[in-house]
Amino acid sequence: MFQKVLIANRGEIALRVLRACKELGIQTVVVHSTADSDAMHVRLADESVCIGPPPARESYLNIHQIVAACEITGADAVHPGYGFLSENAKFADILAAHNITFIGPSGDHIRVMGDKIEAKRTAKRLGIPVVPGSDGAISDEKEAKRVAAEIGYPVIIKASAGGGGRGMKVARTEADLEVGLHTAKSEAGAAFGDDAVYIEKYLEKPRHIELQVFGDGAGRGVHFGERDCSLQRRHQKVWEEANSPALNAEERARIGGICAKAIADLGYSGAGTIEFLYENGEFYFIEMNTRLQVEHPVTEAITGIDLVHEQIRVASGGGLSVRQEDIKFNGHAIECRINAEDPRTFTPSPGTITHFHTPGGLGVRVDSGVYSGYRIPPYYDSLIGKLIVHGRNRVECMMRLRRALDEFVVDGTKTTLPLFRDLVGNPDIANGDYDIHWLEKYLADED
The missing domain is CATH 3.40.50.20 (Rossmann fold)
Structure with missing residues (x-):
């Protein structure tokens, strides 16, 4: 150690x-x-x-x-x-x-998964289902039109080195493709210093499902179940839950087994997250994050396993502390990302927190580094805390979340707490009936 x-x-x-x-x-x-x-x-x-x-x-x-x-x-x-x-x-x-x-993982694994084109090739080789699209970077407009015609419109153009929605354009027609290709390449070059883009089939109403995986670097891999991160704004996650309301036990076991085997075959070491779009019962690989995720606490809540302990153990040469059959999923957990932002416009709101009171009680966890009198600096990400709630089932979890949100007090700056208080009472959210476009449509309708 x-x-x-x-x-x-x-x-x-x-x-x-x-x-x-x-x-x-x-x-x-x-x-x-x-x-x-x-x-x-x-x-x-x-x-x-x-x-x-x-x-x-x-x-x-x-x-x-x-x-x-x-x-x-x-x-x-x-x-x-x-x-x-x-x-x-x-x-x-x-x-x-x-x-x-x-x-964390080796530099080589970070490089492979950090290049979205190479990551897709690797995922395909490892038996992970992928979205239909180009085999690599698109060289010119002629190739882009050929690929789009083969897989069918709509398509999405993505930056190979991208993230956070930059360098991403949806094309529903050939005319859209011509404009979108040029715009995506320009945005990618400006944001990442690399204007390579690729094309994939655009799914109309998918959910964002990710699998938490771990490898010991010596041929063993396990998965810790999935998280549903479909509530997003501008491709940024806002609300995450485990397990997903959209999956059943059979689907969970199937995709989990595929991912665990892939991690073992890759010889991967440490924590990783394999992200998918999910639509009509099918999973389509998006990317793999080679690190701990912001939303890891919901996985800890339903498995009872400390993922940071596991990271440190693996990195020190101690191997994985659990086998796949040891990992059990208990209840339901939801995480809300509390940001110092306007709850409607999402404009950052740095400043001094004059009063900070967190909720408590059974099944309630708050991960935050702020306190009353703390000054939120304007230089970094606006996340000030995460509210994680766990219940025996999703209904109990939602009721507990409603109560915890009512108790949470942050004065002195705007936060996204009012948004979550609205969401927890929305019928679609209560029923788990949402996709990756739901939140942006909801916010647009509210304006």
């Missing part, structure tokens, strides 16, 4: 990892920018190192400073959390070159 882990992140995920390390008896080091000197994880860590000014590129994305912090403090491993450097293959390689363990 590691002696000292450096946490290369901030906010609620840094605090989440810190708590896991303390439970395992591991010393902790956190890095922080000058804007985060009063953050909760900085206050609670055994050691802290300031690595630069507020802009992320000069602090949380500064690989040189983070490696220097490891060497100064004697940290023998780094947990990257999510975002920032968590899926940066170069970072993983540099740590390995300095004999520091990256708590």
Whole structure:
């Protein structure tokens, strides 16, 4: 087991990892920018190192400073959390070159899955179902029209190196394709420094289903069930739940078995999430995230397994603590991402929190690094906390969520809490009858 882990992140995920390390008896080091000197994880860590000014590129994305912090403090491993450097293959390689363990997969696996075209090829080779589309990057407009004609309109154009909805355009006609191809390539080049795009069949009303997987790096793989992340705005997840209201036990076991085998065959090490679009009983691979997900607590709630403990165990060479037959799914869990944003326009709302009161009681968990008097900086993601609720079934979970949302108080800044209070009372949400377009349509109708 590691002696000292450096946490290369901030906010609620840094605090989440810190708590896991303390439970395992591991010393902790956190890095922080000058804007985060009063953050909760900085206050609670055994050691802290300031690595630069507020802009992320000069602090949380500064690989040189983070490696220097490891060497100064004697940290023998780094947990990257999510975002920032968590899926940066170069970072993983540099740590390995300095004999520091990256708590995550190898740089090679990060590279393969970070390129959406190569990831799709790999998924197909491993037996994971994929969306019909181009075999690789589209070279020109002529090829784009040929592929679209073969798979049928509508199609979606996606950036190979993309994420967060940038470089994505839907084309319902050949005329749309001509415009969309040019726009997507321009957006991709500007956002990611790579204008490669590919084409897939566009599904009209799919759900977003993801499988939590783990590998030990030595040929063993398991899955921890699925999460339904269909409630999204601009391709950003807002509400996640496990298990999905749309799947039955047979479908869960089938896709879970496929994913666990794929991870084992890949020789993958650590946590990963294989994401799908799901429509009419069929799963279509989107991408694989080679890190811990924001929504991992709902999986922990229904399995009773600490996924961060599992990450640290695997990275330290201890292997997986469970076999597939040991993993049981109990009840239902929902997570709401509480952001410091206007609940309708989603405009960020940084500022000082004057009053912060979290709900409690059986089956209620709040992951947050903020407190009364904390000033939310304007430089980073607006997530200030996650409300996770667990019940014996989805009905009980929804009732508990309603009560917990009523108890949650954040004064001094706008938050998305009012949105969730509306959603929990909506009949479609209560019935689990929604897809990836539902939330944007709901918000548009409310305006």
